Amino acid sequence: MRLLLLIPTTTYRAEDFTDAARRLGVEVTAASEHASTLSRQSPASLIALPFSDPPAAARRAKEFAQAYPIDAVVGVDDGSVLPAAAIAAALGMPHNPVDAVAKARNKYLMRQALEAAGLPYPPYALFCVDDDASEIAGRVPYPCVLKPLALSASRGVIRADNDAEFAAAFHRIAAILKSAAPELEGAEDAARHVLVEGFIPGREVALEGLLTAADLRVLCLFDKPDPLDGPYFEETLYVTPSRLPAGTQRAVVTAVRECARALGLREGPLHAELRVNDAGAWVLEVNPRSIGGRCSRVLRFGAGMSLEEIILRHALRKEIPSLDRESRAAGVMMLPIPRAGVLRQVRGQEAAAAVPGIEELILTAHEGQQIVPLPEGAPYLGFLFARAASPEAVESALREAHRRLEFEID
């Protein structure tokens, strides 16, 4: 069997997916948007595809498949799910419809889909970066959140509570989009627009799921214990199982299921983010991909199967022994960037790793790297993983380990 993995060169997810494919014993062709240095020596296993042009990527993949038949295609992260859908469609494989993926990746189209389906949504409007911010400021509800359509991982997302904050945030986002233009090739229109929507108060949660013929199986529900009230929205803690009341958890699952249906998503992994408050569960995003960064390493299913192996087994139509997450509580902390500068050193690593419950510390930013916090920046400093008897113990271990880390930045 041959698996086509679409791996953007900027992804955190390459290792986890390639390792999972290895465990399954399938032939892997790794496709990226840039040619590998070894692609000429390994033409069957390393290819380049134009991720920013899904129809062209599908044509090239179809040509490739004539020489090397493909049994499944998987986009490993947000940057490759759209070409993956186009390729799967071209090859006649079960997959999400291309337009459903496109809607899920566009916050404005998603809000429209929620509205059309009669699902809860905040007041929203779309503006062009060339619009007059001071004029718009008088028309939007406060507090509100400004979200650039073309960026992910909370990059460029800013809360505004009044006209002055709105205008400042709008201009700041325009500047971020301008500087990010080279990386937004193929998304030029989205890169010129900002979604403004009402701020939804409440606790935030994330749901990990798997769709099979439009049927959603919930794999995991994470609480995000740190408040995400702005002005920026840097994600830190994910802890599972959720400590929310059972009824609230059911409302979350129902909301995700209905949103996935409204978007038309049918196959593969699903990562949703929601806010919950007294008015119910509000979908912020439903993405046709798995959880980002290295966070998936905190998840184990059945006898220890990784999330990536489940996703690949599903794509290859292989048996999945269990979709039940282990019984122990688990959590991950995405290490926040405290300030901009050059990362010189990370002290206290041994002390952090020695905290009971901490299983692993992975630093993904390297010494000498220029790091930039939100809203301009995007990458994480690294990840802390913990496992313990309860969600409370997991959260406590992650916070203590983080407290022991000292980041020298200048």
Next chain:
Amino acid sequence: MRIMDKLFGGGKSGGASPSAPRTPREGVPIGMIQENAVLTISDEAKEKIRSVLDSQQASVRTIRVSVPTRGKYSMSLETEGQPRSDDAVLPYDGFEVYIDAQSLPLVEGASLKWVDAYGGGGFQFDNPNDSAGPGGPPEKKSAPEGPEGEIWRQIQQILDDEVNPAVASHGGFIDLIEYKDGTAYVLMGGGCQGCGMANVTLKSGVERILKGHLPEIQEILDVTDHAGGRNPYYAPSTK
């Protein structure tokens, strides 16, 4: 120290240097040196470097050359913008090369050229001083005698002939550290160390190439400390 004398010699340039020397920044202990004094770059390699720099999204006009061990060169894009306090700065037409103080004596006398390697191409450093001098040859465990030793030598040959000339275009290199019972243990350095695509390069590239030549190889294991990589070619940044 002869090289350091040049380094702090006031930045006077002459001879064949194609670009005008830049005045050292006041108060910063760096210096300009004539390119031919330390590192000669062929015209074709210069053109390739300029092409790589031009293709970057960010404005990058500098590469860094480092030599952690004599004979083991790595080259990577320099994204910090400013040289470090102990860097030597070598000006070329359209770009600069930074070399840290520890690497500088090991680079002296080297030449960099672009070679059309198997199926592609890559940068190649040559230095007549690599076989002797301070630091000696690169430290590497010797191949054992017998059948395993022969496979060891063959793996190293393939890495040298087919893999390293290619990954050198990303400033990387891959070394065989150990071979035992069908498993090759390799170390990835330079631009490969910490690179988000290192695993893909290794499993879908290097392993496939080696297995194609040597069916007795069952697996390649990466023993690299990727967290220690200072100049990964691809840095993860997206969800």
